[in-house]
Every structure is written in C-alpha cells, then in structure tokens.
Amino acid sequence: GESVGLHLPTLSVQEGDNSIINCAYSNSASDYFIWYKQESGKGPQFIIDIRSNMDKRQGQRVTVLLNKTVKHLSLQIAATQPGDSAVYFCADVVAGNQFYFGTGTSLTVIP
C-alpha cells in the first residue's frame, strides 16, 4: 500500500538559517507531490508542488527537490523566519485525485 513518511518529527532552527524537511514515499505511480504548511489552529495551506517528471522546483524562499531513484522529497526553506514555525506535510498524489499525507514535521524557529 501507499505510505508517505517523514524522517524527523521535529526540527528546530535558528532564525536566518536554512531549514530542510524530508519526506519518503513508496508509490511509484505518483502524479505529483505537494508540501503543505499547517499553523496552529489552522488547516493545511499549499506551499509548493512538484510534478513527478521534475527534479527541482523553486518558489519564494522555498525549494522542493525530488529524487525518484530513492523516492525522497525535501522542502528547503531559505533564511527561516519565526513565521515559518508550523507543521509541514508532504502529500503524494496518485491518479490526480488520491492524496496520501505524511505525518508532518514540526518546525520551530528560534529567534
């Protein structure tokens, strides 16, 4: 079956440093992958996605890397800010509409 997991449940970084959040997946038929950010008391919010035929995609201060060989996905946040403190989820999307969510990594930014 499908499994999407995260390597670390918690991550603490100093303000201004870069953050890297990792995710492993098992399904080979994924269409694309999504990273979500969930702040306390809020629902998950879309950050960035990457199609399965891509290796890298950049957004504003964020970069997602996809390694299909080892089925690994990462989210890099540059110059981490206190407002980045949240839980980050990866999601694996199969057949365009089946979403499989990871357990989440809690990122804490230390001022």
Next chain:
Amino acid sequence: SAVISQKPSRDICQRGTSLTIQCQVDSQVTMMFWYRQQPGQSLTLIATANQGSEATYESGFVIDKFPISRPNLTFSTLTVSNMSPEDSSIYLCSVESLGATTNEKLFFGSGTQLSVL
C-alpha cells in the same frame, strides 16, 4: 481557488453526545471531503461528500458514526455521533478546486478541534 468556512472552530463535548460540523464554500465545488487529524498523526480521509447521493466512506469509517450531508454544491456537514474520548481530534473539511495561480488542487478549512470528555 476556494475559500472555506468551517464551524465550530473548537468544541468540548460530553461522551455519548453528537456534534455536527458545518462546511461552507464560497463557490460551487463538485468534490468535498472530510478528514480527521489525530494528535501527532497524518490526515486520514473519512469520506467523500457527494451532492445528491450518499457519502462514500473510507475503510474504518461508517455512516452510523459519521453521518454526512451534502444538500448542495457549496455546503456539507459532518456529524460525529455517540462520541467517546477516542474521537478527540481535529476534523477538516476540504474541497477540490483549481488554484488561481498555482497547481493547488485541494483546499482546507481551518478545522474543528474536538475534545471529548
């Protein structure tokens, strides 16, 4: 894109009672979903709310425990029936829509934090 209003945002309930969670979308959407997010765990799909027909439940979830209504294309409710402390969780409404400027496809409400005593 879609803007979702979900209420209540939180509630504390006594075991054996039921709570109905409402989800209102600012546009008509075909697909609406209900998720459960237990503490420290991933999002688990409870069911797909279908307009005009019975909801489609995932393995481990049944209609008697989680009855769902979908009277139109902008509104749905999820009821958590005969609650027990194990039902304490965050319940999330989500809809499938097209992002305005991104490939975002699944939008979430702000969630309902349920605590059962």
